[in-house]
Amino acid sequence: MMRLAALLAAVLSLGAAPEPAPVALDALLADTPAPSLDTYRLFTDQGARAPNAGLTPYALNTPLFSDHSEKSRFLFLPPGTQATYAATGAFAFPVGATLVKTFAYPADLRKPGDRVRLIETRLMIHKPQGWVALTYVWNPEQTQAVLKRAGARLPVSVIDHAGKPLTIDYAVPNTNQCKECHSLSGELAPIGPKARNLNGDLAYGPRRENQLAHWTRAGLLTGAPDPRIAPRTAIWNDAAEPLADRARAYLDGNCGHCHNPEGMASNSGLFLHLEETDPAKLGVRRRPVAAGRGSGGLEFDIDPGRPETSILLHRMKSREPGVMMPELGRSLVDEDGVALVADYLRSLPASR
Amino acid sequence: MAASNQFVLACVLAGALASSAQAATLRVAPGADAQERVQSALLDAKPGDTVALDAGTFAFTDGLSLDVDSVTVTGAGQGKTVLSFAGQKGAGEGLLITSDGVTVRDLTLQDSKGDGIKSKGADRISFVSVTVEWTGGPKETNGAYGVYPVASTNVLIDKVTVRGASDAGIYVGQSKNIIVRNSRAEFNVAGIEIENSTDADVFDNVATHNTGGILVFDLPGLPVMGGHSTRIFRNQVVDNDTANFAPKGNIVANVPVGVGVMLMANRDVHVFDNDISGNQTSAVMLVSFSRSFDDKSYNPLPRDIVVRDNRLGRNGWLPGLPGGKMLAAATGGSLPPILWDGVTTYAGYGGPAPRLYLKDGPVLNLNLPKAGEVEAAKPTVTASLGSPGLPERAAVVLPADQDKPAK
Numbered sequence: 231m232m233r234l235a236a237l238l239a240a241v242l243s244l245g246a247a248p249e250p251a252p253v254a255l256d257a258l259l260a261d262t263p264a265p266s267l268d269t270y271r272l273f274t275d276q277g278a279r280a281p282n283a284g285l286t287p288y289a290l291n292t293p294l295f296s297d298h299s300e301k302s303r304f305l306f307l308p309p310g311t312q313a314t315y316a317a318t319g320a321f322a323f324p325v326g327a328t329l330v331k332t333f334a335y336p337a338d339l340r341k342p343g344d345r346v347r348l349i350e351t352r353l354m355i356h357k358p359q360g361w362v363a364l365t366y367v368w369n370p371e372q373t374q375a376v377l378k379r380a381g382a383r384l385p386v387s388v389i390d391h392a393g394k395p396l397t398i399d400y401a402v403p404n405t406n407q408c409k410e411c412h413s414l415s416g417e418l419a420p421i422g423p424k425a426r427n428l429n430g431d432l433a434y435g436p437r438r439e440n441q442l443a444h445w446t447r448a449g450l451l452t453g454a455p456d457p458r459i460a461p462r463t464a465i466w467n468d469a470a471e472p473l474a475d476r477a478r479a480y481l482d483g484n485c486g487h488c489h490n491p492e493g494m495a496s497n498s499g500l501f502l503h504l505e506e507t508d509p510a511k512l513g514v515r516r517r518p519v520a521a522g523r524g525s526g527g528l529e530f531d532i533d534p535g536r537p538e539t540s541i542l543l544h545r546m547k548s549r550e551p552g553v554m555m556p557e558l559g560r561s562l563v564d565e566d567g568v569a570l571v572a573d574y575l576r577s578l579p580a581s582r
Numbered sequence: 583m584a585a586s587n588q589f590v591l592a593c594v595l596a597g598a599l600a601s602s603a604q605a606a607t608l609r610v611a612p613g614a615d616a617q618e619r620v621q622s623a624l625l626d627a628k629p630g631d632t633v634a635l636d637a638g639t640f641a642f643t644d645g646l647s648l649d650v651d652s653v654t655v656t657g658a659g660q661g662k663t664v665l666s667f668a669g670q671k672g673a674g675e676g677l678l679i680t681s682d683g684v685t686v687r688d689l690t691l692q693d694s695k696g697d698g699i700k701s702k703g704a705d706r707i708s709f710v711s712v713t714v715e716w717t718g719g720p721k722e723t724n725g726a727y728g729v730y731p732v733a734s735t736n737v738l739i740d741k742v743t744v745r746g747a748s749d750a751g752i753y754v755g756q757s758k759n760i761i762v763r764n765s766r767a768e769f770n771v772a773g774i775e776i777e778n779s780t781d782a783d784v785f786d787n788v789a790t791h792n793t794g795g796i797l798v799f800d801l802p803g804l805p806v807m808g809g810h811s812t813r814i815f816r817n818q819v820v821d822n823d824t825a826n827f828a829p830k831g832n833i834v835a836n837v838p839v840g841v842g843v844m845l846m847a848n849r850d851v852h853v854f855d856n857d858i859s860g861n862q863t864s865a866v867m868l869v870s871f872s873r874s875f876d877d878k879s880y881n882p883l884p885r886d887i888v889v890r891d892n893r894l895g896r897n898g899w900l901p902g903l904p905g906g907k908m909l910a911a912a913t914g915g916s917l918p919p920i921l922w923d924g925v926t927t928y929a930g931y932g933g934p935a936p937r938l939y940l941k942d943g944p945v946l947n948l949n950l951p952k953a954g955e956v957e958a959a960k961p962t963v964t965a966s967l968g969s970p971g972l973p974e975r976a977a978v979v980l981p982a983d984q985d986k987p988a989k
Contacts, residue, residue: 380621383643383671401672404621406647406680416680416703491805497702497733497756499804510803510876517873518831519804522696522726522749525831541831551645552696552725557674 250274253282255308255326258355267351267366267375272306272330276373278351284309285330286450287434288441290427292466292479295564297398298339298388299349304330305423307450313423315442315453317461318505320420329354329420335398338389349384350402351375354412354420361418363408379405399561407558415492425454426461426504427483463504466570477574478504480567484556500531513542514578524553535580537572546571605630612638621646627653635689637662645673645694651681657689660713660743667694675700675730676714679707683984687711693718698744700730706984707731708738716746720769720827727753728770731760733806736980740764748827749834750775751792754782756806761978761985762787771828772797772837773819778804782812783978793826794834794841795819795861800848801833802875802882810849810886811975814856819843820895821860838863838902847871850886852974858919859895863902865919866892868938870928872954882928882953885936888972892942894919904956909946918944918963925953940967 254271257264264270267278274280281287285304293301307313308326315321331352337345348368355362366375367382381404390396412418422428428441442460445451454460463482464475486503488495493503498519501511510516513531518524518541526544533539545555546568554560608623608631610616620640623633629652637658642665648655655677657663667676676694677686679701690713691698698714701707714728728744731737732755742765744751751770754760760782766789767773773789775797776782782798789795796819800809819842828835837844840862845851846869858865866889871882898917901910910917924947926935945967949960979985 379625380618381644382618399671401644404644404647405625406649406678407645407673409649409680410647410678494702496805516803517833519801519833520697520726520730520732520749520753520755521829521832523723523829524696524726525829527830529831550695551670551672552674552694557696558672561672 250282252309253284253306253328258306258328259326259357263362263364263377265377267377270328270353272304272328278332278348278375286445286448287432288423288428289430289432290422290483291430291463292427292476292483293422294483295560295567296333297400297560297562298390299333299335299400300342300346302332302334303422305450306330312450312452313445315425315451315455317425320422320424321451323356323420323423325356325358327356329423335386335388339391339396340389340393347386348372348375349386349400350378352408354418361412361420363405363412363418365402365405365408367402378402381407401559401561403558410494410558411487411556413492413494421487424463426463429457429460429462430465467566473570473574473577477571480570484564484567488556513540522552524555526553532575532578534578535576537575540575543568543572543575605632607632607634609634609636610640611636612640616640617643617646624648624650624653624655629653629683632656635663635665639664639666641666641669642676643669643671645670645675645678645696647673647678647680648684649680652683653681654685654687655689656685656687659688660690660711663689665689665691667692670695675725678702679704682706684708685710689713690715692716694725696725697730698725698728698747700727700732701734701737702732704731704734706736706981707734708984709740709742710738711741713743713745714747714751715744716748718746720746720748720771720824722748722827722829724748726750726832728767729753730755732756735759736984737761738980738985742766743768745769747771748829749832750797753777754779756804759978759980761980766790767792767795769824771824771826771834773822775799775834776809776812777801778806778809779812780808780810781975781978784812784814785816788818788820790818790821791824792822793824793828793839794837794844795822795858796842797834797837797844797846798848798851799833799844799846800871800881802871802877802880807877807880808849810851812848812851813975813977814843814851814853817856819856819858819861819865823860823862838906840864840897840900840902841867842897843867844869845884845887847880847882848884849881850972850975851884852888852890852972854888854890854892856892857895858892859897861897862900863898863906864917864921865894865897866921866940866942868920868922868940870923870925870953878930881931883925883936884922885938886972887936888939888941888974889920890939890941890970894942905959909959909961912961913946913963918946920945920967922947922967923953924949925951928953937972938968939970939972941970942966 306328311324313321367378382402464479466480481502482504489502548554632654675697682705685708687710716724726749737760739762747770750772751767773792842858842861943966
């Protein structure tokens with residue numbers, strides 16, 4: 231009987247490509263992290279270009295700048311489970327939910343998607359006892375990504391936007407540093423998948439669709455309202471959007487995960503998340519507390535109307551540890567981000 | 583079979599009850615890849631474990647961090663195990679601690695690009711026999727704080743030395759229940775600073791060759807405010823004579839050179855039994871916060887302050903205050919050792935004047951009508967000021983497993 235069934239199965243699958251094995255939920259939920267990424271079967275190919283069934287790509291209206299790396303993001307939900315909508319903060323995800331984010335560089339920054347080298351694939355896995363953050367670093371052959379817990383520096387050579395060779399001193403964070411950015415009152419938490427960040431369109435194959443609508447339609451998300459009435463983070467580099475919205479979106483995406491009352495920089499009292507409305511907490515004419523040499527000899531975090539005398543911009547323009555903000559996650563200056571925030575600070579009324 | 587199961591059970595129970603019984607020591611030697619090897623040990627350590635760094639110099643390229651409870655990080659001694667961050671390329675501090683029950687001891691940390699050792703949101707955090715220094719001497723480009731517990735509870739700083747911090751050597755911020763003792767702060771802008779913190783005992787320390795020796799401040803606009811209840815006693819606060827090298831914009835950039843003890847906008851501070859001498863501006867200075875602030879819950883006045891029974895040597899001969907030379911000339915060539923700005927009120931405040939008992943004297947009262955209005959000073963000098971009777975907080979006690987009581 232058994233043998234017949236096996237034989238039948240074998241015959242039926244002849245000719246058709248075998249179904250790839252599903253995502254290894256047991257490996258995701260195991261106590262010890264897998265030493266290499268392929269164990270989880272999140273992708274069906276060796277080079278992690280083809281997501282397995284159950285993975286949904288997503289993008290954020292305003293992402294984090296990470297030294298010009300290209301990023302791809304996926305949500306995996308265990309079969310039959312759903313995320314629950316929240317108007318503020320990250321959605322509530324079921325146990326087993328895994329967020330996947332791969333950092334990569336094209337050989338030439340002017341040709342995104344072309345001759346891409348994968349650097350690391352980061353995971354946030356929702357275990358019964360909470361979230362776990364892991365990162366897997368790709369080998370030069372691009373055939374395997376292995377667990378890296380203690381961080382690393384990887385030199386990455388590319389052609390920059392001006393056509394010149396550039397070597398980036400890329401930093402893979404250690405797993406404690408994941409938590410420095412990804413912490414809510416000392417607990418690990420996802421940052422990106424919030425209603426307002428996902429409230430934008432994405433191409434699903436040939437067709438574009440609002441992500442909140444798509445997730446709802448695909449049964450990945452419950453409780454979401456019509457996207458038109460859901461909150462929305464502005465797209466930082468869309469010139470059609472108001473300057474203040476774009477700048478606030480940028481500061482939220484690049485700073486707000488630490489600079490909020492529950493984040494790593496809570497004690498600074500400088501809050502840059504989008505929900506903050508008090509100008510003093512947002513840095514307007516706020517004197518630094520523990521900035522040290524990060525103050526750059528300037529008096530205020532934001533000197534309204536004057537980007538050149540605002541500590542906030544000074545720290546964005548710096549590449550020096552102890553001065554630069556964010557204090558993790560970049561070694562280069564985000565010139566476009568600096569220009570945007572400078573324009574915004576200039577637009578703030580100088581007198582109070 | 584049953585017997586062996588019982589044995590296993592006993593082991594598990596014993597482990598749960600006294601995890602230290604099975605505590606492991608993770609040893610790390612200096613050498614190549616120190617960054618990865620030390621950071622791995624800090625990640626691998628289990629509660630109760632010790633990460634032991636051998637004698638020698640470890641060169642790091644990034645910040646280190648610890649997020650496991652009840653871990654001891656130890657070296658072979660101050661000056662023997664040296665953690666050098668001269669080549670640091672990222673992170674805001676040398677070592678960051680975000681877990682509870684951690685002790686860092688017997689090591690030296692050098693030249694971090696930001697702060698030296700920071701603990702954030704940590705309960706029962708101890709720094710014992712640790713040196714943090716910037717080896718190029720006092721410089722504006724040195725990191726801000728040497729030893730920096732913030733938003734922490736039960737803080738022990740014992741036998742610590744900090745040199746060269748461009749803000750405060752030993753800085754405790756927004757924290758509760760704090761002991762700073764047997765420590766040495768030199769060549770920093772502020773030697774020891776207790777800020778927006780509650781219940782601190784600062785004793786048996788040496789604060790010398792800083793710009794200001796020991797500071798107790800409260801600042802507006804922070805998540806934790808209303809600092810109070812600090813005792814400063816049996817300290818040597820001598821020869822604080824290093825020109826202020828703090829980057830502008832930071833509050834301590836305004837500390838005049840040669841202040842022994844400076845109290846600003848804090849409540850219930852007792853300064854007694856200290857040796858305070860060789861400070862050219864003032865032995866003890868009480869000032870109100872003079873910048874504008876929006877914060878309704880903030881009180882900018884120093885209040886419920888006692889300064890008594892200190893041994894005051896030569897102080898105040900060359901005050902680094904605006905109009906200081908004139909003041910000194912008017913008061914006989916040298917400022918009286920105790921200085922109060924005399925501010926008793928602020929916008930929106932209708933309460934009583936702050937209670938002070940400045941037993942040591944003479945006391946110079948600037949009688950400023952408003953914080954910072956030095957031009958309007960109407961200085962008076964009295965042998966002492968105020969009257970006794972302000973209650974003094976009992977000694978700070980830390981949990982017994984953190985600080986075994988003496989004897």
